[in-house]
Amino acid sequence: WGDESVVDDFLLTFIHYIFPENVALRGKSSQSSTYAGSGPECALDGSLNSWTHTNDQTNPWWRVDLLKVYRVNRVTITNRPSLGSRINGAVIRIGNFLDIYSNTICGVISTLGDGATATFSCGGMVGRYMVVHIPGSRKTLSLVEAGVYGTLAENVALRGKSSQSSTYAGSGPECALDGSLNSWTHTNDQTNPWWRVDLLKVYRVNRVTITNRPSLGSRINGAVIRIGNFLDIYSNTICGVISTLGNSATATFSCGGMVGRYMVVHIPGSRKTLSLVEAGVYGTLAGNSLL
Template sequence: MGSCSATTAQSDPWWKVDLGRNYKINAVIITGKDQHPLNGVEIWVDASKTPNVTSFRCGVIPVFGEPLSGYLSCNGAEGQFVRLLLPGANLKLELCEVQVYSTDFAYPQPNVAVKGRAVQSSTLYPAEAHRAIDGRRDTFYTEGSCSHTAPQSDPWWRVDLGQPFIVSNVKVTNRGDCCADRLDGAQIRIGNSLKNNGNDNPWCTNVTHIPLGNTFTFTCKSTGTTGRYVNLLLSGEMRILTLCEVEVYADPAVEALSNIANYKPALQSSTKKVWDVFSFLDAGAHKVVQTCRTHRFDKLCCSQTHTWRNPWWRVDLGAPYRVSAVVLHNRHDCCSSYIIGAQIRIGNSRTIGQNPVCSTITNADLKQTFYCSEMEGQYVSVNIKEITTLTFCRVEVYGSRVDRGPAVHLVGGRLCWSDALFYCRRHHWDLLSVQSHDEQTQVEQLIAKSVYPLSENVWLGLRRELMGMRWFWMSGEALTFNQWRLFPPLFPNPCGGVGRTDGLWSPLSCAEHNNFLCQSAPAQSSTKVYYYSSKMPRV
């Protein structure tokens, strides 16, 4: 209750956030409240405080599911203000959370806790552990969405995520009707051990205080915290642990992969040569992708540019890879702070600034690991957007080769069919087409392995002619294989998806909000079908 905002009942209520500067907005996620459904809410991106003709409407969320949360892609619309508008008379706009993601990020990480299994040290019936991962942020105990232990020494709560994940952050929602201080001092621990019920796993951070009914986000003190189990431990005698929601946002952990950057061709914007007694020491770009592991410049293991505007370094992996992680070794002899502010980018363009950002370096640690969520690209670069020197001593890149066929991406957001099409065409290549039994099997396996809850159907690039019965793929390939649940497909729904549980195809209303599948490349000799929508930019 205390973590939500609300307007009075009025005509066209609105809510707006000032981001502080212009951003290119990738996506907006909003969460509403049961009593005031947000059917018909519009999401706008404004360049100025006063909406005008340059304002961009990302779209409308017509129907909310359970929990009341909706996602809309904004396709890189640029602006400083994100505005939510609920058109109509005598309406009340109530919001419990708004999340805004810039284009430097892919689709926001999923909350993997909702598919986990929760246990706790004791239970004050009926407030069992699983209530804290039901996807609802209801904060009144009587609403049946909070866990509660009995009074005891050192109570704990744990969620098993099912497999190791690289945890970015943990969101904790406190009780809203009383007892806000009960969570004070709780430890968040993350790891792969069940020793002492998981309470001996590495410490992530502490919960200092969460006000009544609020949701706070906690980030681990060490980068790249990995584990299968997330614990909340409350040390002390006769303590009570009450949690109204625990959300864990994470990527699957990096498997054992080889360093694919070793001895690959590397370039940099310029090369510094330093005179050392009898000769020049070469600080070329190739130095940091060899086997040398020292952190000293005089051991001929480090690269260094001249002091110049926007210095950069780049390695060519020789082919597209799905990059799981980049490890960077900093200099130890001096100049370690030079790396702060550098961006690590991955993509298929030789132009540094055109590739997406994996991470920004924020400290001068000797060795840092950056997790890139299997970003695809042939080139990995490090660049700084200022006048400075770029220098470091080793770069390791871990990933797997992209198959010759198009990579398939299951997207965690739920969009209507046309918005899903635009999302895929912006971020990948197109909505997925399925051409054989083998590809159908791969789709079913990918859906079955999803780490987050999926809609009953998942969008494909299937579309029916508006004035006929012929179905076709938006990617331009011929419909030579089908897996229809009923054949011929029932009229009149013109958009197609695959069933989450049985893998069969069905014609669906294009307005449904479903997860969807994107493909990264076309088949040979295919030309994707042009599509135009009045509310979205042309693609």
């Protein structure tokens, strides 16, 4: 096999496929508030006789931090045996952000019977957090058990080394890999600005994610995403083009297993500024030697 990390990832994937594990049980739970001692851990204790319970509040939520990034196949929610209508309208989200609304919706619980369990297919959504929340005022969130099932899906860009064509006001290339929505990369106004991550090894890239800044998001418009083995930008293969992307929005681009050591985001043209909040590269090792 050559690389121990490849063996470990393969074995974990195989084991999780044959014996699906509720990976939420490895995580750390929290919630927006706690009523009468019914804390967030009650949704992970395996008991049908205990449940989480928030106060009556605006936008109550329950969250599990999986501690690592997973490709989530499905989520299960078990409702309390009485007063089950308190779960109605709850939204399930998967993502990498503490800000609830920056994560992707996996499902919505319109209604769920007392004591019932519902399963929601998340289609391989990638994230460190699973959140259940009810939008609106004077809401109470309560659930008996929560399950998250999937396989490890590491953002391999976090292992790499980032760089960019220029830096404005200290907003360096590392800001796209710091996990914060409150920082972003920023180049000068220039010709053909770019941001690049050197993955240090050659990967077969399945997809790339780009999160836009919360304001002035139009600065990402027209950006081209490329995967390849060359420092010369245009020698690499185009994975996707960001025509437009809303403020704070995250876009996912399927790269279909493109092979490369570098992922580059660039905007062709004169008097352009490139700025992004977060970047993700997901794939598997395609070789063991550095180029």
